[in-house]
Structure formats: structure tokens, C-alpha cells
Amino acid sequence: MSGAYIMAKNVVVITGTPGVGKTVTAKRVSEMTGMRLLELGAIAQACAISGKDADRESLIISPKKLRGRIRNLIEGQEAEFIAEGHYGEIVPAELVKKAVVIRLDPIVLEGRLRARGYPEKKVKENVQAEILDACLIGAVDAFGMESVVEVDSTGLGEEALANVVSDAIRGAAGSPPGTVNWIAKLEKEGKIEKLLQ
Ligand SMILES: Nc1ncnc2c1ncn2[C@@H]1O[C@H](COP(=O)(O)OP(=O)(O)OP(=O)(O)O)[C@@H](O)[C@H]1O
Ligand SMILES: [Mg+2]
Numbered sequence: 041m042s043g044a045y046i047m048a049k050n051v052v053v054i055t056g057t058p059g060v061g062k063t064v065t066a067k068r069v070s071e072m073t074g075m076r077l078l079e080l081g082a083i084a085q086a087c088a089i090s091g092k093d094a095d096r097e098s099l100i101i102s103p104k105k106l107r108g109r110i111r112n113l114i115e116g117q118e119a120e121f122i123a124e125g126h127y128g129e130i131v132p133a134e135l136v137k138k139a140v141v142i143r144l145d146p147i148v149l150e151g152r153l154r155a156r157g158y159p160e161k162k163v164k165e166n167v168q169a170e171i172l173d174a175c176l177i178g179a180v181d182a183f184g185m186e187s188v189v190e191v192d193s194t195g196l197g198e199e200a201l202a203n204v205v206s207d208a209i210r211g212a213a214g215s216p217p218g219t220v221n222w223i224a225k226l227e228k229e230g231k232i233e234k235l236l237q
Contacts, residue, residue: 049137051078051114051121052209055128055179056142057170059152061193061201065142066124068202069209073120080125083109106130128175129182138187139179140208142201143220145194146170146235167235171222180217189214 052075054066063079070077088106089099107130114121114135123131128139144152146167153163169175179188191214193201208214226232 049135050117050119051123051131051135051137053128053131053136053139053179053183054122054124054142054205055126055139056175057144057149058126058166059149059156060142060144060170061198062124062126062142064198065193065202065205066122068198069206070122072202072206073122073209075120075122076117078110078113078121078123080106080110080123080127080130083113084125084127101127103130107132111135126175127178129178131182133183136183136187138189138209139183140205140214141176141179141188141190141217142205143176143190143192143194143222144170146222146226147231148194150235164235171226171232171235173220173222176217176220185217188217190217190220191215192220 054062054069056062066077066079069075084101084106085099087109088102090102090105091100092098093100106127110123110131128141149170150163150167153166158166176188176190189208191201191204191208193204196204204213223232226235
């Protein structure tokens, strides 16, 4: 495989905390744009399981295997890809032209995760990760400030969000990392302490 292929940045990553709407949005954007969809969670399940974390009732993913599989799927392809998943930073940085981090008001996220039937511990863990910008920080660490945009999905329906994310991919929407500030918002609403306990 030639170096020219390896240098081609043909992947847009869509990432964010569980429940923010990555899968629904990425599917819509893929249909709108013709970009090929890679569901990182499904790829991990299919070919990168290395064990089971009984404590957290979740599977342990081998990052090395997953990265290798993603490379195989993408490298040398002329298509443009959307890779969506909670662990967006797993996509090799040299393939990534942009990462869109979907954000959601932690209070709304909490309701959505509860409605999904998540145990309270898992709800709290994910709500706190959203408050503390965990996915955003992961994306900036992996891809650099200039490649990452945030999109606040709060109050946007599925179609509206897909439109904004598709605009963000073209550089016509979204905000630089650090724009969303849930801590300030929740402090103002007097809700921060309870959520971070
Ligand atoms: N813009 C939206 N407005 C309201 N609800 C939404 C929106 N986008 C997604 N949802 C709903 O939120 C839930 C989670 O969506 P989705 O499965 O896409 O999240 P996800 O980020 O992919 O989660 P996970 O990381 O667990 O895969 C679904 O029930 C979906 O219908
Ligand atoms: Mg999903």
C-alpha cells in the first residue's frame, strides 16, 4: 500500500458520551452525504473483544485489534467515511480530517440514559463524563484542537442535529473545543453538586 493512501485523511469521526445521539445522527449524515458509515462499537464487538469486565457488565476491547481492523477497512479506499462511536480517538489520527463531538445537556442526558434502563451507577458515570468533557478531551488529545468541533445537540431534533453535524463536517457549523461549558450552566441552575457527588 502506498504512502499516498496512508496520508489521505478520509475519515470524519463523530463521537460523544453514550446516549447523545451519535448512531442516529451518523446514520442520517451518511445517508445525506453518501459517506460510508463505520460503527466503531459494532466493529469492536465483531473483532476486537479481549475479555469481559464482570464488575461493569461490559466487554473489554483490545484497542490494538480495533485500530488494526479500522485501518484495514479504511486505508487505500477512495470513499469518505464517518466513524461513529464513544471511543472516537481509536481511529488512527493520520486518517482523520475532522472530529465532531456531539454534546448534550447533562440533565437531558441523564433522563435519556434512565429511559434506556441503564443502572443508576452507569447513568451517573456517563453524566459526569459529559459534564467533565471526557470525550471532547479525548478527541482533542488524539486529533488536535484544529481538527475538533463541538456541536451542542440540546433541543435539536434528530433531523435538525443531522443537518448541523453535516454542516459542521463542511466547516459551516459547530464551535471550537471549550465552547460548551456544562459546569457553568449547572452551577447557575444550582444542580452541579448533586450531579458530581
Ligand atoms: N437529536 C435527538 N433528539 C432526541 N432524541 C435523540 C436525538 N438523537 C438521538 N436520540 C435518541 O437518543 C437515544 C440514543 O441515541 P443513539 O443510540 O444514537 O446514541 P449514541 O450516542 O449512539 O449512544 P451509544 O454511545 O450508547 O451508542 C435514542 O433513543 C435516540 O432515539
Ligand atoms: Mg451508538
